[in-house]
Amino acid sequence: MGETVVEESEELATPGDVLGRAAEVKPGRGAYLASHNNLVYASLTGRVRTVAPPPGSPDKRPTVEVIGHKAHGAVPEPGSVVIARVTKVLSRMASADILCVGPKSVREKFTGIIRQQDVRATEIDKVDMHSSFLPGDIVRAIVLSLGDARAYYLSTAKNELGVVSAESTAGATMVPVSWTEMQCPLTGQNEKRKELN
Amino acid sequence: MEYVSPEGLRIDGRRPMEMRKLQAEIGVVAKADGSAVFEMGNTKVIAAVYGPREVQNRSQQLSDQALVRCEYSMANFSTGDRMRKPKGDRRSTEISLVIRQTMEACILTQLMPRSQIDIYVQVLQADGGTRSACINAATLALADAGIPMRDFVTSCSAGYLNSTPLLDLNYVEDSAGGPDVTVGILPKLDKVTLLQMDAKLPLDIFENVMQLAVEGCKAIADYIREVLSENTKQLEYRRGL
Numbered sequence: 001m002g003e004t005v006v007e008e009s010e011e012l013a014t015p016g017d018v019l020g021r022a023a024e025v026k027p028g029r030g031a032y033l034a035s036h037n038n039l040v041y042a043s044l045t046g047r048v049r050t051v052a053p054p055p056g057s058p059d060k061r062p063t064v065e066v067i068g069h070k071a072h073g074a075v076p077e078p079g080s081v082v083i084a085r086v087t088k089v090l091s092r093m094a095s096a097d098i099l100c101v102g103p104k105s106v107r108e109k110f111t112g113i114i115r116q117q118d119v120r121a122t123e124i125d126k127v128d129m130h131s132s133f134l135p136g137d138i139v140r141a142i143v144l145s146l147g148d149a150r151a152y153y154l155s156t157a158k159n160e161l162g163v164v165s166a167e168s169t170a171g172a173t174m175v176p177v178s179w180t181e182m183q184c185p186l187t188g189q190n191e192k193r194k195e196l197n
Numbered sequence: 198m199e200y201v202s203p204e205g206l207r208i209d210g211r212r213p214m215e216m217r218k219l220q221a222e223i224g225v226v227a228k229a230d231g232s233a234v235f236e237m238g239n240t241k242v243i244a245a246v247y248g249p250r251e252v253q254n255r256s257q258q259l260s261d262q263a264l265v266r267c268e269y270s271m272a273n274f275s276t277g278d279r280m281r282k283p284k285g286d287r288r289s290t291e292i293s294l295v296i297r298q299t300m301e302a303c304i305l306t307q308l309m310p311r312s313q314i315d316i317y318v319q320v321l322q323a324d325g326g327t328r329s330a331c332i333n334a335a336t337l338a339l340a341d342a343g344i345p346m347r348d349f350v351t352s353c354s355a356g357y358l359n360s361t362p363l364l365d366l367n368y369v370e371d372s373a374g375g376p377d378v379t380v381g382i383l384p385k386l387d388k389v390t391l392l393q394m395d396a397k398l399p400l401d402i403f404e405n406v407m408q409l410a411v412e413g414c415k416a417i418a419d420y421i422r423e424v425l426s427e428n429t430k431q432l433e434y435r436r437g438l
Contacts, residue, residue: 012426015303015340016348016385030345032305034386041385043305043345045425069432070230070343108250146311149255 008049008067019064025050026059030066044068074101076110076143076152083164084112084154086137092116094133095120096141096154108185111151114141118155119194132156132194137166140196162196200358200370208369209238216365216413217326218354221333221424231342235334238367239324241249244334246342248314262306264313267297269331271320292328295391299352299381300335302390305345314344324355325368328379332391333417340425349421350390352381353413355406357398362406364413378403380410384418 015020019031022038028051030044042048046068053060069138076082076098084096098110119132133139140161141154156162159179166192168174168184177183179197181190201207217238226232229245236242252258264290268286269292282290295387300316316338318331329352356366358375371377376398381391389411398406 012429014349014422015346016383018385023296032345032347036346041347043347044343047341047429068343069429070341110251149258171321 008047012043012046013048013066015041017044019048019066024061025064026053026060026061028063028065030068031064032084040064042066066089074104074106076101076106076112078143078145080143081161082112082141082143082154084139084141086135086139087132089129089133089135091129094119094129095151097156098152099138112141112143112154113147113151114139114154114156117146118153118157121157124157129191133163133191134166134191137193138164140164156194156196161197163193164196166191166193198373200373201361201363203427207363209367213361213363214409217291217367219417219420220277221267221337221421223337223424223428229338229342231338231344233334233337233339235330235337237330237365238335239321239322239328240326240330240367241322242318242327242330242334244318244319244331244338246314246316246335246338246344248342248344249309251313252311252313258311261310263304263309263311265297265301265304265306265316266313267300267316267318269293269296269318269320271323271327275320275323292331294361295328295393296335298316299332299350299391301331303336303347303350303383304339305347308345312341319393323368325366325371328352328393329354329381330383333421337421337424340421341428345381348383348385349418350381351384351414351417352379353410353417353420354379354390355410355413357402357406362402362409364409376403378406378410380407380414382411382414384415 019040025040026035027040031040032043044066046066049065051063078193080101082098083100084098086094088095094114096112098112099179116127124187141156144153144155147153166174170186172184172186174182176195179195182188182193220236222234225234226245231246234243269289273280316335320327332352354366356363356375356377376396378394382389
C-alpha cells in the first residue's frame with residue numbers, strides 16, 4: 001500500500017470558510033461542496049489537512065479535510081466487523097447489543113439481529129439457535145445491512161466470526177474446544193456454541 | 198418618550214449603530230455534546246446540544262436525514278417579575294419553531310440519517326433580543342459539538358424609533374411599540390435564513406433597517422469565529438500539540 005502524503009497546515013477553519021475551488025480540491029471529512037458556486041467550504045471547526053490523491057487514481061485533485069476536536073462515537077456501517085453481546089435468543093433469531101465497531105467502542109448502544117440463516121455458512125436451515133448462542137455471550141459479527149427500523153442485521157457466517165467469549169452455567173469463562181463447543185474450566189462440561197476458528 | 202437624544206445617544210448611552218457588548222463561552226455544560234453561553238449586553242442565554250444520537254421516537258425517524266429538535270424556555274428569574282409559565286406558552290413554542298427552522302437550514306442533515314440532534318436553549322436573563330441571542334448561542338453550541346454545518350447562523354435585531362434606525366434593541370426600546378426586525382443570516386454564504394418583523398415599516402426604511410441588522414450579524418459572526426478559534430487553540434494546547 002503506497003504512502004499517502006498528508007499535509008497539515010497551520011490554518012484553523014470554521015464552518016463557512018472557503019477551502020478551495022471544486023476544480024482544484026475534493027471535499028473530504030469536515031468539508032462540503034456548494035453546488036451553486038462550485039466552491040469547497042469547511043463544515044467543522046479545526047485544522048485543515050490536505051491529503052494527496054492515491055497514485056493510481058484518475059482524479060488528480062487532493063482531498064481537503066478539517067480535523068475537528070470532538071470525537072464522535074462509532075456508527076456501524078454495512079461491512080464493518082462489530083463486537084456484540086447477545087441479549088435474547090429466539091427460535092429463528094438472536095438479538096444482540098452492539099458494543100464496538102472495529103476497534104472503537106460506541107457511545108450509545110445499537111441493536112442488532114442475527115437471523116437463523118446468517119449464523120453459519122453451511123446447512124443454514126438446520127441451525128438450532130440455542131446451540132449457537134446464549135444470552136450474555138460476546139460475539140464477533142459482520143454488519144450485513146442497516147436492517148429495519150429496529151435493528152441492524154448481523155451475520156456470523158464466516159470462520160473468523162462467532163462467539164468470542166461466553167460464561168458457563170457455573171459462572172466461569174469458557175474455553176473453546178472446537179467450532180461447535182466450548183468447555184467450562186471449573187466443571188469440565190462442554191456447551192454448544194457457534195465458535196470462531 | 199425620547200429614545201434617541203438630540204445628541205444622538207440612546208437610553209443606555211449607545212450610538213444608533215452600536216451593538217451591545219458581546220461575550221461568549223464554550224463548553225459550559227460538560228455532559229452535553231456541545232454547549233455555549235452567549236451574552237448580548239444584559240441578555241444572557243445558555244444553549245446545550247445533544248447529538249447526533251439515536252432517535253428516541255421511532256415514528257419521527259427520517260430515513261435520509263437527521264431530525265433536528267429545539268426547545269426554548271425562559272428561566273423563571275429571567276425577567277423582572279417571576280414568570281408563571283416559562284415553557285409551553287405560545288411565545289416559547291413559536292420561538293422554538295423559529296430557532297429549529299433556522300438551525301436546520303444550516304446543519305448538513307443528510308450526513309447523519311436516522312439520527313436526532315437536540316438543541317436546548319434557555320434564557321437566563323432577558324433584556325431584549327433573546328431570539329437573536331438564542332440563535333447565536335445555538336450556533337456556538339453546534340460548532341462545539343462538532344456537528345457539520347454549512348456556515349454559522351448569526352442573528353441580530355434592529356428597529357426604527359424617533360426616525361432613526363437602531364441596532365440591537367434592548368427591552369425598553371423593544372417595548373416602545375416601534376418596528377422590530379430580526380434577521381438571521383449565513384454570513385460567508387450571504388444568505389438569509391430568518392427574517393421577522395412586528396409592526397409596520399415603509400419599504401425603503403425597511404431596507405435600511407434590514408441592512409443594518411445584516412451588518413450587525415456579520416460583526417457577530419466575526420466574534421464567534423474568534424471565540425471558536427481561541428477555543429480550538431486552547432484545546433490543542435491542553436492536548437500538548
